[in-house]
Structures are given as C-alpha cells and as structure tokens.
Amino acid sequence: MSLIFPPQTLRSRRCLLLFLASTISTSGVAVALVKGNPRENGHQPGLVTQKPSRSRVTLGTFKVDSKGDLSYELSIAPCADKECSFQVRLLEGTKVLASLDLDWAKARGPARKEKVDESSGVGDPLQPESQQTAWSTGEEKENVSTVGRTIRLTPELNGLLIDQRAGFDHLKRHHYLFVALEKKLGRVWEQEEGAGPTWSTVEIANSGRDGSERILYFSGFRYPSDDQPDRLDVSVYRWNHLKNELQLKAPELPSVFAVIAGTYPTVTKAREVQESNACLGAFWVLKSDVFSELSAGKFVLAAVSYKGPIAARKSESVMSCDPHSVVSVMRSSYGRTEGK
Amino acid sequence: MPDIKDSVGEGASNKVHDVALLQAMLSVVKNAKSVPYLTDYDGKPGPATKAAITAFQTDQKLIEKPGAAKADAGALEKPGYVGKGSATLAKLVAALPADFKEMMIIENTSTVYLPGSEADAKASAASINAAADLDPTFRGKVAQLVNLMYSTHKIVLSVTGSGGHRTFQKQYEIQLQSAGATHAGPGESNHNFGRAVDIGFKGFQWIKAGGTIAVDDWWLNVLTKNEKDKVGNLKAQALWKARDAIAVKGPPQLFNSILPGDTDHLQSFDDHLPNDRALADLLGRVGKLKWQAEHKIPRRYNSDLGFGGKMFTVGTAKDIWNLSATVTKAMVAQAKTEALMNAAKWKGPAAVKAVVPVKEADIKAADIVSIQKALKDDFVAAEKNWLQWKAVP
Numbered sequence: 001m002s003l004i005f006p007p008q009t010l011r012s013r014r015c016l017l018l019f020l021a022s023t024i025s026t027s028g029v030a031v032a033l034v035k036g037n038p039r040e041n042g043h044q045p046g047l048v049t050q051k052p053s054r055s056r057v058t059l060g061t062f063k064v065d066s067k068g069d070l071s072y073e074l075s076i077a078p079c080a081d082k083e084c085s086f087q088v089r090l091l092e093g094t095k096v097l098a099s100l101d102l103d104w105a106k107a108r109g110p111a112r113k114e115k116v117d118e119s120s121g122v123g124d125p126l127q128p129e130s131q132q133t134a135w136s137t138g139e140e141k142e143n144v145s146t147v148g149r150t151i152r153l154t155p156e157l158n159g160l161l162i163d164q165r166a167g168f169d170h171l172k173r174h175h176y177l178f179v180a181l182e183k184k185l186g187r188v189w190e191q192e193e194g195a196g197p198t199w200s201t202v203e204i205a206n207s208g209r210d211g212s213e214r215i216l217y218f219s220g221f222r223y224p225s226d227d228q229p230d231r232l233d234v235s236v237y238r239w240n241h242l243k244n245e246l247q248l249k250a251p252e253l254p255s256v257f258a259v260i261a262g263t264y265p266t267v268t269k270a271r272e273v274q275e276s277n278a279c280l281g282a283f284w285v286l287k288s289d290v291f292s293e294l295s296a297g298k299f300v301l302a303a304v305s306y307k308g309p310i311a312a313r314k315s316e317s318v319m320s321c322d323p324h325s326v327v328s329v330m331r332s333s334y335g336r337t338e339g340k
Numbered sequence: 341m342p343d344i345k346d347s348v349g350e351g352a353s354n355k356v357h358d359v360a361l362l363q364a365m366l367s368v369v370k371n372a373k374s375v376p377y378l379t380d381y382d383g384k385p386g387p388a389t390k391a392a393i394t395a396f397q398t399d400q401k402l403i404e405k406p407g408a409a410k411a412d413a414g415a416l417e418k419p420g421y422v423g424k425g426s427a428t429l430a431k432l433v434a435a436l437p438a439d440f441k442e443m444m445i446i447e448n449t450s451t452v453y454l455p456g457s458e459a460d461a462k463a464s465a466a467s468i469n470a471a472a473d474l475d476p477t478f479r480g481k482v483a484q485l486v487n488l489m490y491s492t493h494k495i496v497l498s499v500t501g502s503g504g505h506r507t508f509q510k511q512y513e514i515q516l517q518s519a520g521a522t523h524a525g526p527g528e529s530n531h532n533f534g535r536a537v538d539i540g541f542k543g544f545q546w547i548k549a550g551g552t553i554a555v556d557d558w559w560l561n562v563l564t565k566n567e568k569d570k571v572g573n574l575k576a577q578a579l580w581k582a583r584d585a586i587a588v589k590g591p592p593q594l595f596n597s598i599l600p601g602d603t604d605h606l607q608s609f610d611d612h613l614p615n616d617r618a619l620a621d622l623l624g625r626v627g628k629l630k631w632q633a634e635h636k637i638p639r640r641y642n643s644d645l646g647f648g649g650k651m652f653t654v655g656t657a658k659d660i661w662n663l664s665a666t667v668t669k670a671m672v673a674q675a676k677t678e679a680l681m682n683a684a685k686w687k688g689p690a691a692v693k694a695v696v697p698v699k700e701a702d703i704k705a706a707d708i709v710s711i712q713k714a715l716k717d718d719f720v721a722a723e724k725n726w727l728q729w730k731a732v733p
Contacts, residue, residue, distance in 0.1 A: 104600055114637070119520045139635055140614050141598055143523075167599040169524045169531070169615065174600070194573060195540065195580070195603040196500070196559035199520040221561065222518070224502035228557070281517025 054078055057111055059135045061091070062150045062160050064180045069093050072160040072178060072185075074148040076107045076137070083108055086146060088160060088178045090185040098185035102146075104174040104192060105166045108138035114145060118282075121163045121173035121201045122147045125218050126259075126305040126314045128201075141168045151204050152213045153179065153239035159188070161215070163202055173200050177215070181244055189215070189237065189246045197222040203306050207238055214238035215246070216254065216306055220284060226268040229299055230284040234334050253335035257311035258291060259283075261301040261318065261327045270299045279321035293332035304334065341433055342443040348385065349393050349421035356383040361445045362422055362432075364452035366392045368443075368551035369435045371399055380549040382571075383450030390420040393428070400431045443547065446493055449578040451563065453546040454553065455494030460543065461486060464498040473505035474534040475727065478608040481592040482537055485606075488586045496543060497583065500558045500604060503538025506531040508723045512661050525657030527619045527722055528639065533729035536607035541579065559604055577603070609731040616641070617732045619657070619722065626725040627718030643718075645671065645711050649678035654715055665715045669703040672711065676703075 057076040064070035069092055077087040077099075083106035089099040114136040116122045116129055123129030134145045145165045150158040160178040165171055177189035193200055200219040207214040215237040222230050234256060236249040261280050264270040270285040280301055288298040305311040311329045318327050342365060344358040352358075363381030366389075370376050377392040397403040402417040422428045436443070445452050465486040468479050486497045506514075508526035515525050522529065530536035540558030548554045548566065556562040560576040567575065580603040587594045587606055597605040598612060616633035620641060623631040630644040632651055641660065642651040645667065652675065654665040676698040684691035722729075 112637075119523065121520075136637060139637065140616060140639065141611055143637065167523070167597075167602065169522060169529045169536075170597065170599055170602045170605060171520060171522060172599055172601040192573075193601050194559065194561070194564050194576065195601065196538075196561070197502075197521060198601070221559075222521070223557075224500060231561075278513075278517060281513075 054080060054084065057107075059111060059146065060133075060148045062148060062158065064090075064158055065156050067156075070097075070180055070183070072148075072150075072158075072180065074146070074160070074162065076111060077101070086144075086162075086164070088162070088176075088185065088187075090180050090183070092183070097183050098180075100178065100185055100187055102162065102164065102174075102176060105144045105164055107144060108142045111135045111137050116147060119171050120145055120147060120165050121175065121199075122149070123201060124203045124305050124307060124310055125201055126303055127307075127310045143168055149204070151177070151215065152211060154212050154241045155210050157181075157239075157241075159239070161202060161204065172198065175200065175202050175217070177246060179239075179246075191217060191219070193219070197224060205236075205306055212239065214249070218304070222284070226266075226271055229267050229270075229287050232284050232286060232290075232304060234304070253292070253333040254306075255331060256334045257305045257308045257329060257331050258334075259303040259305075259311050259315045259318065259327055259329055260294075261303075261325060263288060263294070264299045264301070267299055270301050274301055277322055277325065279318050279325060290334055291330070291332040292335070293330050341441065342436070344422065344424055344429065345447070347421065347423045348389070349418075350390055352385070352421055352423070354385040355447075356450050357445045357447050359383045359385050359389065360450040361443065361452055362393070362429075363389055364443060364445075364547045364551075365432050365436060365440075366396060367549070368437060368440045368547070369396070369432060371395070376551055381450075381452065381547070393422055394420045396432065397428055400428070400435075402428050402431065439553065440547070440551075444494060446579070446582045449575070449582065451546050451575045451579060453495070453544060456490065456496035456543060456545070458490065460496045460498075461490035464496055468499060468537075471499075471504060474537070475608065478535050481594055481608070482539065482606070485539070485583075485587045485590075485592045485594065488590060488592070489583060492586060493582060495541065495579075495583075497539050498542050498558070500538040500540055500542075503540075503558075503604065504531070505534045508532060508661060508719060512658060515658055523639075524615065525639070526661040527622075527719055528615045528657050530605075530607050530611075530615065532723070533726045535609065535729070536605065538604040539606055540604045544579075580604075613731040613733060616657075618729060621732045622722045622725070622729050623718050626721045626728060628721075629714060629718050631718070643715060645675045646714055647675040647679040649675055649682060657719070660712075660715050661719055663709075663712045663716055665712045667708050667711045667715070669700040669708065672703045672707055673698045673700045 056078050059074045062072045071091045073089040073091050075087050077085045086102035086107055087099055090097040114134045116132045116134050118128055120128055120134055122132055132147050132149055134147045136145050138144055147163045149161050151161045153159045162176045164174045172193045175191045176187060179186050179188045198221055203216040204213050205216050217235045220232040234254050236254045237246050238249055240247045261283055267285055274280045274283060283301045283303050286300055286302050288294040288300050289296040303314055315327045315329050318325050342361055344361055346353040346355055346358055348354055348358050348362045360381050360383035363378055366377040367381055377396050397417055398405055403419045417426060417428045442455050443452050465483040468483045471479055489495050489497050506529060511529050511532055512526045515522055541556055541560055542558040544556040545553050554562050564572040564576045566572050588596055594606045595610055614635055616635055616639050620631040620633040629646045632642040634640045638656055640653050640656055643654050644651055652671045659665050680695045681692060684695050
C-alpha cells in the first residue's frame with residue numbers, strides 16, 4: 001500500500017520502517033522501485049531516487065514508442081507546500097525534455113496504491129479497468145486518485161492518458177491526454193466534470209487494422225428530479241496522424257451495447273421503477289431517442305457498455321439480483337437527441 | 341432597462357460586460373428587412389460589432405449616410421461608438437422587443453440574461469428559511485444569500501432537488517447504488533447534518549446566439565454545453581463566481597467545497613475539516629459507546645463495543661449502518677475480559693488474579709448481533725441529534 005517498494009521480504013510494516021530508516025540514514029535518500037503499468041508498451045520498472053520528504057515521487061513511466069528511448073513519466077513534483085503538483089515529464093533516457101503540470105488537483109501526503117473501481121473513471125462504464133493501478137493521495141475530502149495508462153495513437157506513437165478522481169462527499173473526475181511529438185510534450189485533450197451529479201469514464205478501444213486505439217469518452221449527468229431524464233453522452237476521439245491532433249469522430253455515431261430494463265412513458269415512471277429495484281441503481285433514465293434501435297418519444301432504464309460480453313454479464317447480474325427483472329441487451333448506434 | 345457602464349466601439353473602453361450587452365441587444369434588434377444587426381455575442385469588440393453599431397446608427401439616422409449632405413454635427417453620434425447615456429443606446433433600448441426590455445449582465449461576465457421573478461426569489465428564500473431539517477443559523481445564511489443574489493443581480497437561486505438535508509438511509513442507498521457519486525457513507529456526508537446545500541440557477545434565462553432565450557437548470561448545463569471547447573464552462577464559472585462573491589466573500593460567509601467542479605455546493609464550515617472525525621465526535625457525545633475515526637482509507641471506525649476498554653476496528657459507516665460491522669467472538673471475549681479486569685482493579689490484586697478470562701466459546705451469535713445493533717443504534721442517535729453535530733479539526 002505504499003509507493004516505496006522494498007524487497008518482498010521487507011514488506012511488513014516494521015520491516016518497511018527499518019528499511020526506510022536505514023536507507024535514509026545512510027545516504028539521505030531512499031531508493032524507490034517504480035511499479036509499472038500493466039498495459040502493453042507500459043514502462044520498464046526502474047529505480048528512482050527519492051528524498052525523505054517532498055522530493056519527486058514517480059508514479060509510473062510509459063514508453064512513447066516501442067523503439068526509442070523516449071518515455072512519459074507521471075509523478076508528484078517536489079514542493080515545499082502541503083500540496084504538490086502532479087506532473088507529466090517527457091524523458092529521453094534520464095534527461096528531462098519537457099514537463100507539464102496537471103493543474104486540476106494537487107497531491108497531499110504520500111501516494112499509495114488502490115484499486116480502480118466504478119468511481120475512478122477508468123475503462124468501460126460497466127467494467128472498470130481493474131488491472132490498472134490507481135495512486136491515491138490525501139485523505140477524505142483531499143483525496144485524489146490518479147491513473148496513468150498508454151494509448152496507442154498510431155503503431156509508432158503512444159499517448160499518455162491520465163484519469164483523476166477527487167473528492168469524498170461528491171466525486172469529480174478529470175481526464176487528460178498527453179502526447180510527445182518531435183520531442184515536445186503537449187496536453188492535447190482534457191475533459192472535466194462540471195457542477196452537479198456528474199460522472200465520466202474513458203475507455204480505450206481498438207480503432208483499426210494497424211492496432212491503433214481511440215478514446216471513448218462517456219459523460220453522464222443524473223438529474224435528481226422527475227422533470228428531466230438523465231444524460232449520457234458518448235464521444236469517440238481518434239488521432240489524426242496527418243494533422244497530429246486528436247479529433248472528435250463525427251458525425252458517425254458510436255455503436256454501443258445497451259442493457260435495457262424497460263421502456264416507460266414518463267421520466268417519473270422510469271424513476272419509480274428504478275427506486276423500487278435496487279438491482280437497477282446504476283442504470284440511467286434516458287430518452288429512447290438516443291438509441292437508433294428504439295422508437296422515439298419514450299424513456300428507458302438503460303446501462304451502456306462498449307463491449308457485448310460486458311453488457312451480457314450486466315444483464316445476467318441484474319436477473320440474478322432480481323429474477324423478476326425483464327432486461328434485454330441490444331446493439332445500437334448511440335447519439336445525442338438534439339436535432340432528432 | 342439595459343444599460344452599459346461605460347462605452348463600446350471604436351476608441352471606447354470596451355469592458356467585456358458592456359460589449360456583450362450591446363452585442364446581445366444588436367442580436368435581438370432587427371433592421372427594416374427583419375435581419376438582426378448581429379448573429380451572436382461574445383463580449384469581444386471587433387469589426388463586426390463596429391459595423392453593426394454603424395448600421396444601426398445609420399438606420400436610425402444617428403449618423404450621416406455616406407454621401408449625404410452634412411447635418412448639424414452636434415446632433416449626430418460618433419459612428420461605430422456607443423457611450424453611456426448616448427442617443428444610440430436610447431434608440432437601441434427603445435427598439436428592443438418586449439421580452440428583452442430588461443436584459444442585464446453582471447460586471448466582468450459575458451452572459452446576458454433576463455431578471456428572474458421577485459416572487460420566485462422570495463419563495464425560494466422562504467422555503468429555505470422554513471426547512472426545519474437545516475441548521476437554523478445555516479439556513480438563515482442561505483436564505484440571506486438568495487435575497488442578496490436577487491437584490492444585487494436579479495437572479496433567483498434555489499436548492500437542488502437532492503441538495504438539502506439527506507438522511508443516513510438515503511446516503512447509504514446512494515453509496516450502495518451509485519459508487520461513482522460519493523464515497524461518503526451514512527453520517528459522513530456534509531448533507532447529513534443540515535449544514536450543506538447544493539444551490540444553483542434553476543430557471544435562469546439567458547440570451548443565446550440568434551437572440552433566443554435559453555432556460556437553464558440548477559447547474560447551468562445548458563450554458564455550459566452551448567458553447568464549444570471551454571467557453572461555455574468559463575461563462576458558467578463566471579456566474580458561480582458572482583454567486584460566491586456574495587455567498588463566500590459577502591455577509592452570509594458560507595464556505596465552498598474544496599473539490600474542483602463542485603461549484604453548486606455551499607456549507608457552513610471549512611471543507612478541509614474531516615467528516616469522519618466529526619461523526620466520531622458526535623457518536624461519542626450522543627451514543628452509548630466510545631468512538632474514534634481512523635481517518636485513513638478505507639474510512640473505518642473504532643469502538644469499545646460498549647465495554648469501556650480497548651477500541652476495536654468495527655468497519656466503515658456503511659458496514660455499521662447495514663448491521664454488518666466487524667464484530668467477532670474474539671473481540672467480544674477480549675473486551676469482556678478487559679472490562680472484568682478493570683472492574684477488579686478497584687477491589688485489589690487478589691480480585692484481578694481471580695478474574696477468569698472470557699472464552700470465545702462463551703460468546704453467542706446473538707451477542708454479536710446485539711453489539712452490531714448497538715453500533716447502529718449510536719448512528720441512529722447521531723442522526724436524531726444532528727443539530728449537535730460540529731466540525732472537528
């Protein structure tokens with residue numbers, strides 16, 4: 001549960017303290033082994049030096065491409081304050097070529113590993129990327145969870161996708177994409193949640209035969225009243241290698257798998273059904289219009305996934321939770337209702 | 341009546357609010373061919389704004405038409421320029437359609453809006469004042485904010501549908517069903533003790549491009565989504581900032597959430613203060629057991645299980661609320677033994693020596709259930725005595 005990884009045999013709390021005390025007292029610095037990102041093309045585990053307090057804390061390094069010596073480094077920058085900036089640096093070997101701050105949230109206190117969950121904003125809406133590592137800093141309302149992962153924008157270029165979640169009573173997420181081009185580091189895409197009961201997640205999806213990947217950005221808003229349905233937008237972004245920029249894939253609508261738990265004449269009726277069935281808590285009350293496969297003008301209780309098997313599992317889990325539930329899975333184009 | 345504070349156009353001061361208001365007026369006023377002088381407004385002066393002002397002035401005979409005989413210079417306006425109290429502004433106001441006669445804007449913002457109804461503002465303040473499940477001092481301050489926001493900017497603020505007091509059971513359900521929404525369990529939310537509200541702009545009417553009126557929700561979602569990139573978000577943030585100039589920096593002296601983006605949330609205390617410690621403090625004061633917050637992730641609580649000795653980790657607020665607190669036979673046996681030892685200490689060493697340790701086998705399943713219920717009972721007592729809650733450093 002700590003950023004600092006002594007050898008396996010030293011992982012009891014007492015041994016960890018002894019380990020730290022010895023390394024700090026002998027050299028003034030502790031040696032931290034940086035754990036890796038499990039995605040392919042992720043970083044190579046390596047050693048970084050770390051001062052006892054407020055020195056740079058490396059959360060992960062990630063290859064810019066499969067051949068070169070360039071890498072992205074996600075870290076907590078050194079600072080003298082209570083709050084320290086999260087930072088992305090572009091490295092060539094150990095040489096720092098560029099650095100950019102993540103200015104949405106700051107780190108307080110030490111970083112520790114935690115599991116990615118539904119609140120992290122990482123992965124499919126119905127199946128978080130649980131094999132990813134989240135780094136958690138700060139307690140309670142000062143808590144920030146940070147996940148770094150690579151996305152293969154082209155066969156030769158990886159971007160660094162960073163998802164952060166902050167808060168306690170209310171939770172908000174923020175997503176960034178950093179790209180290294182010609183040894184320069186750019187923050188090419190950023191999404192933040194605004195006021196109210198918002199939610200968002202970023203899924204990485206295969207894009208083409210060449211193995212490149214695209215971003216699926218799901219952003220939702222759960223209206224806490226009966227006069228409006230919820231909103232769940234799905235946007236697809238992919239890298240234009242000719243223009244070297246991330247582009248919203250438009251006007252084509254993304255295709256999703258939806259678990260539908262009934263069609264209702266009004267928002268009120270849909271919410272009544274949802275409130276009376278705890279198994280449908282994570283579902284959204286959406287206009288039927290957003291699904292090209294459904295007739296317009298009604299409201300559905302729906303859960304949306306990018307992958308068919310995940311949607312099928314969700315459907316099974318609802319039926320297992322409540323055998324009386326009537327749910328179905330369909331594949332449909334998905335889009336905003338404006339203009340329909 | 342719409343009014344600019346300074347001047348707009350060529351050589352003018354061109355403050356963002358003045359430019360936006362004038363542009364918005366030019367986007368709803370139409371020429372003889374029923375075409376608006378401008379199609380959009382952004383608060384930035386430029387050639388299109390100057391051309392629109394000039395065209396309006398020409399149509400209204402406020403400036404000379406190119407090639408026309410020279411008129412009395414004193415009777416004419418400066419082309420492409422609108423000053424405070426100028427004839428151009430007066431004509432523009434007079435030409436506004438009835439629905440737009442009261443257009444207004446807040447200084448240093450670029451969203452032009454229509455005033456809300458005074459009756460709605462009064463009703464909102466009255467309903468907050470009457471909310472018995474909010475702390476009396478706090479609700480007085482929130483109502484004061486609503487009144488000041490209306491008297492200052494003619495904007496009606498109201499508490500969102502789920503933004504007032506929230507019961508422990510509701511908090512439990514939200515945490516259980518919607519993990520992406522909160523990490524706060526029963527008794528851990530700012531909303532559980534009547535000292536926090538989510539308050540926003542529902543019904544706020546603002547002028548869209550093309551001179552149409554948009555009606556927004558509590559969170560200004562329409563405004564935020566209306567513009568490309570971050571422009572809508574920045575416009576919305578400017579309005580939240582105007583609210584907080586009154587709520588936080590003004591007389592109500594309320595506190596913002598420290599969470600970025602959580603702009604609708606206001607509360608009576610500094611949000612850096614931890615909720616779990618405040619809950620443990622209240623549990624200790626109004627409950628029957630002793631309590632401590634571990635204040636680390638996962639957020640678990642310690643209790644003496646009612647035996648007055650060692651504190652045991654009993655689980656999260658959610659665990660305790662749903663009667664699944666971590667209570668084992670070993671814990672109870674140890675707690676009971678310690679209690680016997682403590683009692684014996686008063687009688688002397690012989691009594692201590694005579695204490696027979698309680699064995700796990702002596703603890704029944706019903707004892708565990710009973711302690712789990714006692715733990716929850718303290719949470720119920722905390723909810724019942726919510727007015728006694730106080731922020732704890």
